[in-house]
Amino acid sequence: MTNSTQQPLTPELIDLTNEPETKQEAIESLLNLAVEAGRVQNRERALEALQDREAEATTGVGMGIGIPHAKSEAVVSPTIVFTRATDGIDFDSMDDEPVRLLFMLLVPAAGGDEHLEMLSSLSRSLMHEETRTDLLEANSVERVESIILEAVE
Amino acid sequence: MIERTVTVVPEDGLHARPASQVVEAANNYDSTVTVGPAGGEGVDASSMLAVTGLGVGSGDKVDLTADGPDEAAAIDELETILTTPEA
Numbered sequence: 001m002t003n004s005t006q007q008p009l010t011p012e013l014i015d016l017t018n019e020p021e022t023k024q025e026a027i028e029s030l031l032n033l034a035v036e037a038g039r040v041q042n043r044e045r046a047l048e049a050l051q052d053r054e055a056e057a058t059t060g061v062g063m064g065i066g067i068p069h070a071k072s073e074a075v076v077s078p079t080i081v082f083t084r085a086t087d088g089i090d091f092d093s094m095d096d097e098p099v100r101l102l103f104m105l106l107v108p109a110a111g112g113d114e115h116l117e118m119l120s121s122l123s124r125s126l127m128h129e130e131t132r133t134d135l136l137e138a139n140s141v142e143r144v145e146s147i148i149l150e151a152v153e
Numbered sequence: 154m155i156e157r158t159v160t161v162v163p164e165d166g167l168h169a170r171p172a173s174q175v176v177e178a179a180n181n182y183d184s185t186v187t188v189g190p191a192g193g194e195g196v197d198a199s200s201m202l203a204v205t206g207l208g209v210g211s212g213d214k215v216d217l218t219a220d221g222p223d224e225a226a227a228i229d230e231l232e233t234i235l236t237t238p239e240a
Contacts, residue, residue, distance in 0.1 A: 056170050094173065121208075
């Protein structure tokens with residue numbers, strides 16, 4: 001499970017079935033997927049890191065996107081978790097737009113600037129309306145996986 | 154239009170609080186404000202997604218531009234944010 005060649009995103013880290021209704025619920029349920037996939041050893045510590053980051057500045061980056069993220073010793077390997085909120089949820093976004101696409105980025109404490117690189121590649125890719133539309137309309141986990149992995153390459 | 158090159162001081166780089174301060178400031182002016190890697194292409198400084206996509210770290214040089222009626226004030230505020238260490 002913890003080999004270094006593990007992809008940051010695997011099908012078990014994508015949930016297209018359940019949709020969060022609040023920001024808090026979104027963060028908790030994304031984290032749960034990471035915990036269940038064995039990517040996080042200590043849920044409480046990871047949650048604390050995510051909430052500390054959120055308290056510093058919202059990760060609602062606009063254009064309907066939320067990217068809660070954290071670097072923590074509780075994280076086993078670089079991880080992306082994805083879910084959608086089709087109807088849109090309030091994420092304290094700077095442009096006041098409801099969030100429909102949710103990505104959680106988790107990296108180990110020893111990861112250097114890896115999380116910032118993952119965050120900036122993903123953000124650049126999401127600047128394109130086509131990427132956002134593709135993710136909103138994707139109807140299989142495999143399709144979502146390939147769009148996101150291409151985005152962070 | 155005014156252009157200015159500054160070195161990013163906050164430890165977080167153009168990320169987290171410094172990034173949100175830049176975006177908030179850019180939204181408060183009528184001028185069009187851009188930020189980008191020194192010598193590279195600038196992006197809309199009023200978009201958090203665009204600013205996050207730059208991946209600018211502490212110690213990196215960035216080019217700022219401001220164009221509009223309040224361009225001088227806008228570029229001064231952005232420079233202040235980017236050259237002030239985080240408390």
